[in-house]
Amino acid sequence: MSAPAPDPGLGLVTTHNVRLFDEDQPLELASGATLGPVDVAYETYGTLNAARDNAVYICHALTGDAHAAGWHEGDRRPGWWDNLIGPGRAVDTDRWFVVSSNLLGGCQGTTGPSSTNPATGRAYGLDFPLVQMSDFVDVHLALARHLGIETFHAVVGGSLGGMQALQWALQAPQTLQRAVMIASSSRLTAQNIAFSAVGRQAIMRDENFHAGQFAQHGHNPDVGLAIARMMAHITYLSEEAFQTKFGRDPQTEPTPGFGIDFAVESYLDHQGEAFLSRFDALSYLYLTRVMDYFDPFADPAALTRLLDDPVDFLVMSFDSDWRFSTEHSRRIVRVLEQAGLPVSFREVRSDWGHDSFLLEVPTYHETIEAFLTANREVEGF
Amino acid sequence: MSAPAPDPGLGLVTTHNVRLFDEDQPLELASGATLGPVDVAYETYGTLNAARDNAVYICHALTGDAHAAGWHEGDRRPGWWDNLIGPGRAVDTDRWFVVSSNLLGGCQGTTGPSSTNPATGRAYGLDFPLVQMSDFVDVHLALARHLGIETFHAVVGGSLGGMQALQWALQAPQTLQRAVMIASSSRLTAQNIAFSAVGRQAIMRDENFHAGQFAQHGHNPDVGLAIARMMAHITYLSEEAFQTKFGRDPQTEPTPGFGIDFAVESYLDHQGEAFLSRFDALSYLYLTRVMDYFDPFADPAALTRLLDDPVDFLVMSFDSDWRFSTEHSRRIVRVLEQAGLPVSFREVRSDWGHDSFLLEVPTYHETIEAFLTANREVEGF
Numbered sequence: 001m002s003a004p005a006p007d008p009g010l011g012l013v014t015t016h017n018v019r020l021f022d023e024d025q026p027l028e029l030a031s032g033a034t035l036g037p038v039d040v041a042y043e044t045y046g047t048l049n050a051a052r053d054n055a056v057y058i059c060h061a062l063t064g065d066a067h068a069a070g071w072h073e074g075d076r077r078p079g080w081w082d083n084l085i086g087p088g089r090a091v092d093t094d095r096w097f098v099v100s101s102n103l104l105g106g107c108q109g110t111t112g113p114s115s116t117n118p119a120t121g122r123a124y125g126l127d128f129p130l131v132q133m134s135d136f137v138d139v140h141l142a143l144a145r146h147l148g149i150e151t152f153h154a155v156v157g158g159s160l161g162g163m164q165a166l167q168w169a170l171q172a173p174q175t176l177q178r179a180v181m182i183a184s185s186s187r188l189t190a191q192n193i194a195f196s197a198v199g200r201q202a203i204m205r206d207e208n209f210h211a212g213q214f215a216q217h218g219h220n221p222d223v224g225l226a227i228a229r230m231m232a233h234i235t236y237l238s239e240e241a242f243q244t245k246f247g248r249d250p251q252t253e254p255t256p257g258f259g260i261d262f263a264v265e266s267y268l269d270h271q272g273e274a275f276l277s278r279f280d281a282l283s284y285l286y287l288t289r290v291m292d293y294f295d296p297f298a299d300p301a302a303l304t305r306l307l308d309d310p311v312d313f314l315v316m317s318f319d320s321d322w323r324f325s326t327e328h329s330r331r332i333v334r335v336l337e338q339a340g341l342p343v344s345f346r347e348v349r350s351d352w353g354h355d356s357f358l359l360e361v362p363t364y365h366e367t368i369e370a371f372l373t374a375n376r377e378v379e380g381f
Numbered sequence: 382m383s384a385p386a387p388d389p390g391l392g393l394v395t396t397h398n399v400r401l402f403d404e405d406q407p408l409e410l411a412s413g414a415t416l417g418p419v420d421v422a423y424e425t426y427g428t429l430n431a432a433r434d435n436a437v438y439i440c441h442a443l444t445g446d447a448h449a450a451g452w453h454e455g456d457r458r459p460g461w462w463d464n465l466i467g468p469g470r471a472v473d474t475d476r477w478f479v480v481s482s483n484l485l486g487g488c489q490g491t492t493g494p495s496s497t498n499p500a501t502g503r504a505y506g507l508d509f510p511l512v513q514m515s516d517f518v519d520v521h522l523a524l525a526r527h528l529g530i531e532t533f534h535a536v537v538g539g540s541l542g543g544m545q546a547l548q549w550a551l552q553a554p555q556t557l558q559r560a561v562m563i564a565s566s567s568r569l570t571a572q573n574i575a576f577s578a579v580g581r582q583a584i585m586r587d588e589n590f591h592a593g594q595f596a597q598h599g600h601n602p603d604v605g606l607a608i609a610r611m612m613a614h615i616t617y618l619s620e621e622a623f624q625t626k627f628g629r630d631p632q633t634e635p636t637p638g639f640g641i642d643f644a645v646e647s648y649l650d651h652q653g654e655a656f657l658s659r660f661d662a663l664s665y666l667y668l669t670r671v672m673d674y675f676d677p678f679a680d681p682a683a684l685t686r687l688l689d690d691p692v693d694f695l696v697m698s699f700d701s702d703w704r705f706s707t708e709h710s711r712r713i714v715r716v717l718e719q720a721g722l723p724v725s726f727r728e729v730r731s732d733w734g735h736d737s738f739l740l741e742v743p744t745y746h747e748t749i750e751a752f753l754t755a756n757r758e759v760e761g762f
Contacts, residue, residue: 189620189624189628189629191618194615197643200639202608227583245571248570258670262574264571264575285639289639292643
């Protein structure tokens with residue numbers, strides 16, 4: 001007897017693409033610069049109800065994309081958050097209408113630094129304007145308007161996705177009822193910035209970077225991008241997870257040398273290589289820089305709008321996450337609580353470090369499900 | 382009134398160089414390969430007494446060298462452990478005769494992979510044989526014979542230096558009375574190996590690496606070596622130390638971009654650049670690989686010699702060190718204690734992470750001083 005086929009969840013899904021801003025009516029960025037056209041790749045799962053009040057927006061992390069759940073034809077793996085999103089899952093597509101889009105500055109269907117600059121007919125490269133977290137939210141809101149959604153039941157994100165959820169709540173609290181921030185931060189530490197900075201240096205110092213115009217030269221800065229990804233991956237797992245998964249296990253190579261002698265080296269090598277086929281070096285620069293600069297609570301007026309139109313917050317962390325430790329989440333909770341805003345906080349036990357937010361950790365998924373379905377008037381989650 | 386001049390400690394010191402093995406009588410490596418000639422750079426401080434029983438050997442860490450203390454003519458800084466070693470200091474050169482040498486495989490005067498291969502007249506490159514921790518100790522012992530020292534009062538090292546002290550005690554316990562291991566390890570974790578592996582990949586994938594024969598091409602793999610160093614530096618400081626030193630302070634550049642916007646980026650950039658003028662990419666590969674493979678307690682007979690000829694151990698760790706956390710030190714202590722060997726252990730409070738072993742932390746220095754001067758018969762430190 002063969003094993004039962006895995007639950008297909010949503011089954012086949014499709015990525016859509018829409019032009020939300022054009023050259024005549026460009027996106028106005030927080031910096032004052034304008035950008036157009038802006039195309040956005042997105043997916044939706046489930047059905048928007050007649051009252052249009054059952055929508056949930058998913059914000060992806062640094063290297064995510066619009067394909068959060070379900071299957072693309074021919075793929076061997078479903079979307080990156082398929083264990084969370086689907087019929088009967090924590091973000092239940094039988095109940096919620098889920099919207100997931102690729103970020104501004106990204107490289108998987110949404111306009112970014114490797115898109116064509118209409119002024120030159122070539123890729124923007126480093127001429128792409130610097131963007132900020134609020135620009136991400138502005139584009140999300142434009143997509144919402146396109147879809148005819150005024151208010152989201154919830155905005156949910158992990159890591160950089162959680163930063164967007166926080167920024168969204170601060171910026172346009174009337175457009176969401178709940179914000180879920182998982183393994184996220186309101187302000188990177190010097191160490192966080194340091195890891196991103198070294199990754200960016202590896203990319204920009206790659207001989208094939210060509211000041212960002214590598215597309216014209218026919219070679220990508222693959223060495224730098226792979227090194228950045230390998231290094232980042234070390235920070236996505238806890239030390240314990242590395243030890244459990246690999247320990248000091250040898251790889252197949254029998255003779256000591258400078259190749260892939262240990263299993264952990266094979267894992268990192270694979271992570272670096274696999275990344276090259278799906279991610280763009282310029283997007284890596286732009287998106288990590290947005291994270292470095294994100295510090296919304298530095299503005300004394302940050303909470304002003306939110307105080308007039310409160311949003312229910314759920315903040316979650318994982319106890320083995322050292323990329324964005326529980327202390328990052330606690331800081332968000334402290335600031336919101338001090339302002340008298342409704343916040344639920346949970347630190348979840350998990351051995352897997354920052355990556356836990358992508359894994360099927362029961363307590364974590366159950367908490368999200370309960371938060372989304374709680375009757376805020378009655379239960380006050 | 383000008384400020385008083387800083388205590389010059391040892392004042393001017395000199396690096397010596399000696400050929401310990403030659404082509405006719407080469408060094409026999411643990412792997413079975415032979416190597417000759419082997420030249421060793423070393424320094425000595427203080428005076429060897431008539432009984433020849435007051436010698437202390439200093440083993441350096443990954444990127445150290447023979448110049449542990451005192452000043453070289455024209456230098457703006459003293460040797461790397463000058464705060465520990467000197468007249469009246471914890472390793473008191475009025476009392477002890479201190480020997481410090483550059484490691485086999487190194488690049489600061491001792492034979493290593495960038496030395497000339499007599500078989501080709503060119504740099505060894507990757508034809509340099511793989512070495513092991515026991516080879517380091519064999520060369521230290523050869524230097525001891527050259528200096529006429531049969532027994533060391535103590536062998537002292539931090540990080541990779543502590544690994545050498547441990548290996549020395551296991552391998553030739555009759556040649557030392559005390560071993561001091563600071564912020565060290567008897568076995569790297571998968572995460573430890575991962576950080577070193579990514580650093581090596583950055584070096585080996587650099588366009589200028591040329592399969593290790595870069596010297597012939599007139600360009601060094603500087604990008605890879607700087608990236609490796611920058612990444613390693615993140616692991617040498619605690620997250621708290623980064624926060625205290627830099628936080629989110631901006632650097633001078635006023636406009637956000639992909640340059641050095643934050644102070645922490647300036648620090649890392651400087652660390653990467655400064656390293657290029659004093660270190661060799663091939664030595665980085667060889668020495669980190671020795672650390673990856675070091676696992677002496679995996680051999681059930683590891684303690685055999687030591688049980689016949691016990692050595693007093695002092696094992697120290699720093700509570701904020703996440704490169705080689707206290708757990709690494711505890712493991713050494715557990716194994717030695719279970720074998721009934723005399724071990725003192727101390728975890729020292731320090732905010733500075735792994736780098737603490739290079740800093741002037743009073744409790745730490747006082748503990749070393751007391752351990753070195755204790756009368757083992759009477760006081761049983």
